[in-house]
Amino acid sequence: MIARGDLRRHFVGTATIGACLACVFLAAAESAGAESAGAETRGYVIAMVHTATYADTDTCPMGGNGGPVELRTRRVMGAGYSEAEALEIVANEGRDSEGNRVEAAQLFGSFGSGRGWGGLEINPGNAPYLLPDPHIETAQGRFAPGFNLDGRVDPDDFEDPETHEKGVDNEIWRVIGCFDTFHVRKPVRAYNENITWDAVLDGMPAWLISVSGEDLSRDGDVTVTFDRALNVVLRDATGGLLSGATYTIDSDPRSHSVFRGRIDNQILTIEPGDFSMQGESQFYAILRLAHTHLRLQMLPDGSVTGLLGGYQPWSDYYQWLAVRGETDGQIDLPGVYYAMKRLADGVPDPATGENTAISATYWLEAVPAFHTDMSGGVVSVAVGPGPKLSGPAAIQIVAPPSETEAQQ
């Protein structure tokens, strides 16, 4: 069990990252004024950000962590009940044969006010260190989407299923990949994130990308900038993101990240740097990445799609999950907490040496958009009609690629 002192150090570590990132962002903001305007600047609005997953038969050799039923059953068994009894209790909405509520059958984060756990007036989802590590199964296998962040190819690193880059660091996937809800791959997205992104999208400032260069239809150096908008997104008739809409850039430097980048064969990449975007939403409160990598394909319809990765404060990710609780999230919060802490692989705390960040990769989609500055001047132009479907609407009931296709 983690001590309260550990928790304090954890948050100190997070604050250190935040301060460090803020320095970088301020520097980036200062340098933004010196950015080359370029002969062409295309604007985009991000239609979807989603934890990148890749599940196959090798991912969870022990069978995985299951979903809410399996989680509750394990917990009830941990409280001394037999498996048969546990299954009956779970099926009976958490009550035993005499109708008494079995505390262990509850999912964390779903408590009503006044309820606690183990006699404590606290929601264990918010204080997972109060419970023992349940040792969830973590993802194995050969593939995971992402980037080789540390430049090494270690034995337990993954291989990106599309680029086949070796040495991929994606420990977030390792943590969550054996829960049923995350045990998916394109085009299916994790249930919790999918409904959450769709729900918060209309209430949070839009996230923007702009790409500047001499001629974006050709190979060459570019500047890639991420900003937050002052507006929420506009949707189209399918529920996806409306292509060609206009967004006003928020001048807040805390959501302004600039990268040197390059286009080769319509693949957009960047030189690693720090990224931060504030979401002002319940779930995506903030997305911060250190040593950020990007690989986006620029599609003929004007949209871009690909991966965004880097080292993310693992407490940020845990917070996303905890806010939604185990009912919606369908994960084991203490299990995830301990696994993240154990598998964190970046940004060590200078004082403790403990890693405060974990390698993470996100699917990212963005559609063409105009950007204006606060005075109304157009700074980025929407190019292309955009996709027929984007963002939350893009989930299609189509068969995922076969193992053979994926491994080619």
Next chain:
Amino acid sequence: MTTDSAAAGRAATRTGRSRGRRLSVQRTLPLALGFLLAAPAASPAPNPPGDLSFVRLTESQYRRAIHDIFGNSIRVDDSAVDRGAREGGLLAIGARKLTLSAAELERSEALAQRIAEQVIDPRRRATLIPCTPNDAGLPDDACATRFVARVGLFLFRRPLEDVEVRAYVAMANAATHTLDDFYAGLRASLVGMLVAPDFLLRLERSEPDPDRPGTMRLDAYSRAARLSFFLWDSAPDGGLIEAARSGELLTPEGLIRQVERLLNSPRLENGLRAFFSDMLGFDEFATLTVDSSLYPKFTKNVEDDAREQTLRTIVDQLLHKNRDYRELLVTRETFLTPSLAAIYGVPLARSQEMGGAVPWVPYRFADDDPRAGLLTHVSFLSLHSHPGTSSPTLRGQAVRENLLCQIVPPPPGDVDFSFVQDTNNPDFKTVRQRLSVHRENPTCAGCHSLTDPIGLTLEVFDTSGVYRTTENGAPIDPSGELNGKPYEEITGLVEILRQEPAATSCLINRAFSYGAARTPTRDERAWLGELASELRRDGVKWRDLMRRITQQPDFYTLGTEA
């Protein structure tokens, strides 16, 4: 107004009513049925003399009348009437040909109940009910009479006859006795008035015209209503009713005074919007279908915004800027919302608060932008398309019929459209190519030669109004020829249309027909032709056009077709 002229007006009214009336069975039957349904406890009003005709209130006229009489806080949450039938290019003309269906009467009664409930609400009584009963649980003849006479004056657009007042008061008293509630009694009588033909229909009565012996004219109250519904799309206000009562409205000077007052009112915008909504067929938005899987940018918001964009542009150009009507066909000035801007493919800086009202931003398309004039608005382009494909034929037909008042005959019943509609034909990728083959059929060639040259130029806009340069990968050729004048692209087409004499005469004919709710007679058409010539020369300004029409004596007749 002088005492003499007022007396003359009253005398004229009396004279008109002293004559025998002429009502066909077709007209009297639904009226009588309607009245019986509306006011079972009331005796019918005395039969007024003279010719009588009626025009259904439109949905917007109903709504505005209620709001003008009882205030904007009264919620009118349904439509009492269907949108009606279009005739001569206008619903307004069709409105004189239709009665009210049983279903509409049922809806009217339900809506009347909800409106009356709000009117007698304790929070509104001090404002809307001119007196307080001696005992709220008992009938009060005096107070009920004041209420019925005052409300009836505005609902029926004329003073109620004594017998009508007594009938509605009796209705109120009966309900008060039953419910032990004076206000419930008023509610009952108000419902009766709201479903009476005198409210739901504009009853137009005519009388001999003393200035033009042998001809008939609308009586003063009918004249007031025609003016008001034409210019304001609403019932006459107190000033107009008083001008009718005093006879002022029947004098040339009094008419000018009232017309100028109406033209200088902000309510003129309502009339302008209602007219162009009818002329441009915007009622068809109610059944518009655009395939969202093919045109995802066309949201419900866009549909609503598109209509508003065009009406807002018209109001801005014709009223606020006093521009020539013909400029509407070429102007690059308009107003956009964020959703519309995305369809038009232009940036639009916005400062919309989350959950706030949709911002309307003045916008001018660049000189090299293909957007110029109403034909390039999303409203026109989407309204005259098929759900899944654009239609040069429908768009060309709409230009001919709605803007030039020309008639395009319907296709014969045995025409095979399969080739034209085969958008996947690899050898004929564009609709221009497919229609060229279609026109080889001589049966089809005649009408398509009218519609297609216009519509094919508009093919650079898809069903949702998004600009495009290719169709199925093949380049779209927007060139064409209209009335012997060739053009290369859309801006050339709209400029030719701007100069087209029929554009002006069509507007003028439609405006007269809309206001009079009938087609003009032969003599009137001759006068309208002269007016068109003058306005082409002097400028087709909306207020001027309204002034000229409303000062023409023929405008206040039922016409020979009535």
